[in-house]
Amino acid sequence: MSDFGDISGRDEDEFLVAEYALGLLTPAEYDVLGNRLRHEPALRADLRFWRSRLSSLDNEFAEVAAPAGVWPAIERRLFAERSAARTGFWNSLNLWRGFSAVAALVAIVAIGVNVSTPRPDPNAFAAQVVAALSAQGSNVSVVALYNTNTGRLRLTALSGDAVPDKDYELWAIEGSDAPKSMGVIAVSGSKEMSLTPDELQGFGAGTTLAITLEPKGGSPTGKPTGAIVAAGKATQI
Amino acid sequence: LAKLDAEKADAVRGAYLDGYSYEELSERHNVPLNTMRTWLRRSLLKLRECLSA
Numbered sequence: 001m002s003d004f005g006d007i008s009g010r011d012e013d014e015f016l017v018a019e020y021a022l023g024l025l026t027p028a029e030y031d032v033l034g035n036r037l038r039h040e041p042a043l044r045a046d047l048r049f050w051r052s053r054l055s056s057l058d059n060e061f062a063e064v065a066a067p068a069g070v071w072p073a074i075e076r077r078l079f080a081e082r083s084a085a086r087t088g089f090w091n092s093l094n095l096w097r098g099f100s101a102v103a104a105l106v107a108i109v110a111i112g113v114n115v116s117t118p119r120p121d122p123n124a125f126a127a128q129v130v131a132a133l134s135a136q137g138s139n140v141s142v143v144a145l146y147n148t149n150t151g152r153l154r155l156t157a158l159s160g161d162a163v164p165d166k167d168y169e170l171w172a173i174e175g176s177d178a179p180k181s182m183g184v185i186a187v188s189g190s191k192e193m194s195l196t197p198d199e200l201q202g203f204g205a206g207t208t209l210a211i212t213l214e215p216k217g218g219s220p221t222g223k224p225t226g227a228i229v230a231a232g233k234a235t236q237i
Numbered sequence: 238l239a240k241l242d243a244e245k246a247d248a249v250r251g252a253y254l255d256g257y258s259y260e261e262l263s264e265r266h267n268v269p270l271n272t273m274r275t276w277l278r279r280s281l282l283k284l285r286e287c288l289s290a
Binding site for chain 2: 011014015018019022023024049053054057
């Protein structure tokens with residue numbers, strides 16, 4: 001620093017240390033010197049020198065009795081504010097009582113809901129019904145997987161060709177009952193559908209699923225009219 | 238400290254006892270910051286001489 005022509009090198013360091021001791025350095029300078037102090041014992045000796053000498057300045061603090069009015073003024077400020085604040089909205093005892101009552105209620109309800117909500121049964125995942133649908137002389141092949149947890153039926157078409165102006169329709173047959181239509185299905189890709197309560201009736205292992213080729217839009221009579229292109233019995237897995 | 242100019246001694250006291258920064262000291266004593274730094278360093282130099290003696 002050119003400001004200090006007579007001050008350089010070793011002295012500059014010593015000033016930095018003195019300024020460090022006085023807390024006059026910028027945070028950046030402070031960090032740099034802090035690092036150097038860790039590695040340079042000479043600087044640490046300087047710091048000890050300045051700290052011990054400067055501590056003699058501590059005696060310059062003279063004990064002074066506080067003016068008589070100070071203590072009452074402090075008390076006034078503390079307690080006047082407190083009693084004034086006590087009437088405030090946020091300090092209302094009823095507010096906090098009410099708040100904690102509401103919070104407790106929320107906690108009870110939350111715990112109750114948590115406890116009463118059934119955990120998904122790890123075994124339930126296996127509670128599925130599967131049917132492989134196929135028939136001789138037809139290339140339509142579909143796998144149906146029914147999840148008893150979600151009540152959803154997933155149809156995955158393994159093969160099958162769409163026929164112009166025709167639709168494939170899925171039927172569920174329980175024993176000797178009349179086939180129940182489960183709607184028109186595509187014979188490509190995978191599709192998931194929810195079963196209606198009516199469709200769910202009696203649906204499960206033992207149900208025969210069948211696919212027929214019907215006029216566009218499905219059977220006009222509500223009963224299968226076309227040839228069965230694929231069928232299979234549902235089995236619990 | 239008694240051997241320093243009253244004003245410069247005050248600056249050292251201000252830094253040590255009151256924790257003033259160079260900015261605050263230069264404002265209080267109404268001198269540029271660099272001048273304040275020079276002042277203080279001269280004072281420290283003098284102080285060191287006195288103190289080590």
